[in-house]
Amino acid sequence: xxxxxxxxxxxxxxxxxxxxxxxxxxxxxxxxxxxxxxxxxxxxxxxxxxxxxxxxxxxxxxxxxxxxxxxxxxxxxxxxxxxxxxxxxxxxxxxxxxxxxxxxxxxxxxxxxxxxxxxxxxxxxxxxxxxxxxxxxxxxxxxxxxxxxxxxxxxxxxxxxxxxxxxxxxxxxxxxxxxxxxxxxxxxxxxxxxxxxxxxxxxxxxxxxxxxxxxxxxxxxxxxxxxxxxxxxxxxxxxxxxxxxxxxxxxxxxxxxxxxxxxxxxxxxxxxxxxxxxxxx
Numbered sequence: 001x002x003x004x005x006x007x008x009x010x011x012x013x014x015x016x017x018x019x020x021x022x023x024x025x026x027x028x029x030x031x032x033x034x035x036x037x038x039x040x041x042x043x044x045x046x047x048x049x050x051x052x053x054x055x056x057x058x059x060x061x062x063x064x065x066x067x068x069x070x071x072x073x074x075x076x077x078x079x080x081x082x083x084x085x086x087x088x089x090x091x092x093x094x095x096x097x098x099x100x101x102x103x104x105x106x107x108x109x110x111x112x113x114x115x116x117x118x119x120x121x122x123x124x125x126x127x128x129x130x131x132x133x134x135x136x137x138x139x140x141x142x143x144x145x146x147x148x149x150x151x152x153x154x155x156x157x158x159x160x161x162x163x164x165x166x167x168x169x170x171x172x173x174x175x176x177x178x179x180x181x182x183x184x185x186x187x188x189x190x191x192x193x194x195x196x197x198x199x200x201x202x203x204x205x206x207x208x209x210x211x212x213x214x215x216x217x218x219x220x221x222x223x224x225x226x227x228x229x230x231x232x233x234x235x236x237x238x239x240x241x242x243x244x245x246x247x248x249x250x251x252x253x254x255x256x257x258x259x260x261x262x263x264x265x266x267x268x269x270x271x272x273x274x275x276x277x278x279x280x281x
Contacts, residue, residue: 005155012234014227018047050226051218053210059229060206065185069201071117075176077199079147079167080118082111082178083159083187084126088133095140098133103180103204108134110203111178112142120176123148123167125159156187157239157248160194168195181205182232186239193243 010016025040049055069075086103100108115122124134124146131151138144148166153159167175174197179187181202188198210219242248 009231013231014050015047015223018043018050022047048218051220051223052216053208053219053222053225054215056222056225056229057206057208057215059226059233060182063182063185063229063232064202064206066181066188066200066202068181068205069114069176069199071114075118075174075199077118077120077174077176078172079123080111080115080120080176080178080201081123081125081163081167081191082107082134083156083183084124084130084134084153085183086180088130090129090133095136097140098129098136100133100137104130104134105137107178107180107203108137108142110201112138112144114176114178114201115144118176121147123150123163123172123175125150125153125163127151127154156183156190157242159187160190160196163191164194164196173197175199176201178203180228182228186232186236189239 021039021043023043025036025038025043028036028039030036084104086105086107087101088104089099089101091097092099111122114120122138122144124131124138126134128151131149135146135149138146148163148170150159150163150166153162167173173195175191176199177184177188177191177196178201181204184200184202188200191198208215209221210217
């Protein structure tokens with residue numbers, strides 16, 4: 001199931017659909033010129049737009065459900081939990097070890113800042129290579145050793161369920177959850193459903209990076225932002241559907257047999273009480 005989900009994700013997310021349309025249009029031009037040109041223009045135009053910062057930022061604004069966590073705000077949490085994702089190198093020659101790549105490193109940097117600021121222990125959650133890269137990066141680059149390492153999760157649902165098996169028995173219920181800003185909404189709700197009271201702490205919150213006319217010039221960075229935003233805009237409805245149908249609980253071997261998650265009552269700082277803009281996602 002996980003392999004099929006990963007394959008389907010890559011096929012429906014930018015830039016693959018736009019590239020397929022562009023290629024298909026170029027082929028069809030030779031036989032059905034008008035129709036072929038139409039398909040080609042749609043594919044090429046959609047790819048161009050997704051690569052422009054102005055479109056990427058609009059999509060990111062739709063995907064982000066929470067503002068940045070104000071570090072002056074008391075959180076009354078028991079741990080900082082940071083999620084894997086965003087890439088890693090299993091062997092970086094310059095470090096003679098594993099290293100987190102930029103998106104994951106952005107999450108780790110914020111997690112370390114918050115852990116130090118609030119004097120909280122740190123937990124990491126991710127697949128085996130992700131967890132290794134996160135723990136090595138934290139220890140080597142930040143001189144921070146995570147207290148808990150969850151290294152068996154393959155997606156956000158498993159991040160939450162398997163972290164709950166480690167943290168809840170240790171008495172950790174209220175957490176500061178660090179992940180990328182577009183991912184924070186979905187991740188927070190998965191952790192709430194697993195029994196946690198969540199203080200969202202999104203990393204990489206939307207900031208307008210490119211000035212003036214550069215907003216309209218395609219870039220690789222903008223395409224990455226579009227990719228992440230579209231993924232979450234699709235992922236959140238899918239999360240709700242799967243939760244309603246109980247699909248993941250039946251097919252996910254890693255969490256099969258776990259006790260039904262306890263959903264906490266909403267609090268003033270809980271994701272369930274966020275504003276209508278977030279609720280409309």
